[in-house]
Amino acid sequence: MNPNIDYVLNTFYQRGIVSREQLLTEILRLKRTLAIVSSYNDEKILDDKEKLFQLMKKNTEQELGFFPGDRDLFIKIFDLCRDVDLIEYTLEIYKNDRMGVVIAPSYLAEITYHYLENEDVKTILITEAEKHLAGLVALVEKYPNKGFTFTTQLYQMYLMLSLGFESYENVKVTHRSIYSEMAMNERFDYIYCLPTFGGKWDDTNNKYITNQTDGIAIENMLPLLSPLGNLSVIVPARITFAGGRIAKLREYITQNHNLDSILIVPEGTFRPYTAIKTYLLNISKISKSAVTIGTMGYENNKLTVAEQKAIPTIDFIKQVDWRVELMLSDDNENIRKFKSSNLEKVKLKNVAEVFRGKSILKKDTAVFGNIYILNISNIENGEIDYSDMDTIEEDERKVKRYELAAGDVVLSCRGTAIKSAVFAAKNTTIIASSNLIVIRPKEKIMGEYINIFLSSPVGTTLVKSFQRGTTVMNINYSDIMEIEIPLIPVSEQQEMVKKYNHELDVYKKSIKEAESRWATIKDSLYSKFT
Numbered sequence: 256m257n258p259n260i261d262y263v264l265n266t267f268y269q270r271g272i273v274s275r276e277q278l279l280t281e282i283l284r285l286k287r288t289l290a291i292v293s294s295y296n297d298e299k300i301l302d303d304k305e306k307l308f309q310l311m312k313k314n315t316e317q318e319l320g321f322f323p324g325d326r327d328l329f330i331k332i333f334d335l336c337r338d339v340d341l342i343e344y345t346l347e348i349y350k351n352d353r354m355g356v357v358i359a360p361s362y363l364a365e366i367t368y369h370y371l372e373n374e375d376v377k378t379i380l381i382t383e384a385e386k387h388l389a390g391l392v393a394l395v396e397k398y399p400n401k402g403f404t405f406t407t408q409l410y411q412m413y414l415m416l417s418l419g420f421e422s423y424e425n426v427k428v429t430h431r432s433i434y435s436e437m438a439m440n441e442r443f444d445y446i447y448c449l450p451t452f453g454g455k456w457d458d459t460n461n462k463y464i465t466n467q468t469d470g471i472a473i474e475n476m477l478p479l480l481s482p483l484g485n486l487s488v489i490v491p492a493r494i495t496f497a498g499g500r501i502a503k504l505r506e507y508i509t510q511n512h513n514l515d516s517i518l519i520v521p522e523g524t525f526r527p528y529t530a531i532k533t534y535l536l537n538i539s540k541i542s543k544s545a546v547t548i549g550t551m552g553y554e555n556n557k558l559t560v561a562e563q564k565a566i567p568t569i570d571f572i573k574q575v576d577w578r579v580e581l582m583l584s585d586d587n588e589n590i591r592k593f594k595s596s597n598l599e600k601v602k603l604k605n606v607a608e609v610f611r612g613k614s615i616l617k618k619d620t621a622v623f624g625n626i627y628i629l630n631i632s633n634i635e636n637g638e639i640d641y642s643d644m645d646t647i648e649e650d651e652r653k654v655k656r657y658e659l660a661a662g663d664v665v666l667s668c669r670g671t672a673i674k675s676a677v678f679a680a681k682n683t684t685i686i687a688s689s690n691l692i693v694i695r696p697k698e699k700i701m702g703e704y705i706n707i708f709l710s711s712p713v714g715t716t717l718v719k720s721f722q723r724g725t726t727v728m729n730i731n732y733s734d735i736m737e738i739e740i741p742l743i744p745v746s747e748q749q750e751m752v753k754k755y756n757h758e759l760d761v762y763k764k765s766i767k768e769a770e771s772r773w774a775t776i777k778d779s780l781y782s783k784f785t
Contacts, residue, residue: 260343263339264278278348281323282345284315289333292307349385358385379446381403383407403427434468444484446476448489450471451472456471473508483540490533495578497733516549543568549564550579590713600739600740610695610732611689611692615688623646625651628686631690634676637675659693663695664678668731692730699745700740703748708740
């Protein structure tokens with residue numbers, strides 16, 4: 256941290272100015288006052304403490320609220336902050352803000368370089384520019400002959416960006432939201448957008464295809480592209496595979512625009528704000544013969560494309576979703592065979608009820624409760640251990656919707672590994688925890704058959720392709736409903752399950768006998784030492 260900024264922050268803390276909003280407000284107040292003094296072109300004002308104090312009150316308090324102190328405090332802070340860089344200061348106070356403003360790492364600005372190097376790209380729109388503060392100054396200075404427009408919906412950030420970039424003639428700052436209609440006459444050769452992930456937006460008129468912030472942002476950005484323009488937008492994983500209105504958004508993009516590429520953003524890019532998996536979509540108006548898919552890496556302080564392949568556009572638009580991992584694994588023999596097989600396939604939602612278990616806090620567990628809780632830790636090697644489950648004390652009617660029934664398939668949706676098993680009937684009430692997804696088969700399909708498929712190489716790959724998290728798994732039950740599974744006659748399912756269980760028993764018996772034999776041999780050999 257810059258020592259001057261550290262000293263300034265400590266001074267604010269000592270005076271009870273501690274929240275990020277307060278800290279930003281006061282630096283804005285001081286910088287605004289300094290700008291007004293500079294406009295007077297009279298440095299004598301700086302020597303008149305009372306006049307300087309009154310100038311601040313007259314020109315900032317209506318907009319920023321009352322200054323939380325007296326004249327002497329203001330003069331002290333004013334002297335401290337005169338030479339503090341506003342952008343650097345803002346970065347410092349927001350860099351570890353887990354719940355508020357997302358500050359993207361500076362290396363993400365490299366995404367834009369590929370487009371901005373093009374001489375035909377003259378106008379650039381960067382939305383919610385406060386999220387890109389770490390690389391914004393360098394970007395503007397790298398391309399001084401291009402015109403930048405920054406947007407922000409936060410008034411404080413609008414003031415900060417306006418003051419921070421007032422000396423750059425090629426920068427314009429506007430106060431507007433990207434989640435409502437963008438009434439802008441200008442069209443842009445390049446747009447860089449990092450919208451809020453998964454927020455819900457009030458769309459009472461159903462004007463937008465989706466009601467989620469990231470989808471609405473995309474819809475609002477596309478009309479702002481110039482005829483040769485490009486949009487780079489970073490989105491959460493579910494945009495690439497979720498059904499319903501999100502699926503309609505994907506269809507809208509492929510039918511009305513051109514999806515140039517989908518790249519997986521490096522893991523951990525947005526920590527500590529979020530650990531969800533994110534993708535970079537590059538969209539244009541110019542038709543291209545292929546869509547590039549791949550993964551980005553981060554090595555030696557540089558963004559790299561670690562893996563990529565081109566899919567003919569005519570083939571890509573036939574895809575139901577944009578699951579990059581699945582497309583990249585097309586070279587995998589099992590996936591290729593599964594996709595090209597003539598077996599009838601159905602989505603799980605059409606042959607099973609799918610729901611997530613109940614959220615149970617550790618403090619809610621009881622030593623001798625009447626309701627047993629099935630968790631991920633109770634599943635090992637495809638089987639459930641019923642001997643050591645947590646319990647809670649609860650009215651059975653309140654947890655009835657989470658109660659497990661014989662034949663239910665339980666699938667882990669959190670943690671670091673994919674686990675699944677089939678629930679067997681018990682004489683006690685057992686419910687699934689929120690770390691598990693429950694798949695309850697209907698008449699056309701058996702739970703044991705579903706479990707065999709999910710634990711197969713193909714099934715595991717399909718489940719992983721719905722992963723919303725990075726290192727820690729995060730799978731939504733609504734996504735699992737979209738998995739396709741081969742539908743074979745129930746009689747064939749029964750035969751497959753019977754053979755599977757028989758061979759599993761043989762395997763376990765063989766392992767047990769081998770372990771027993773090995774233990775006997777070891778004891779015999781070790782006994783010679785005594």
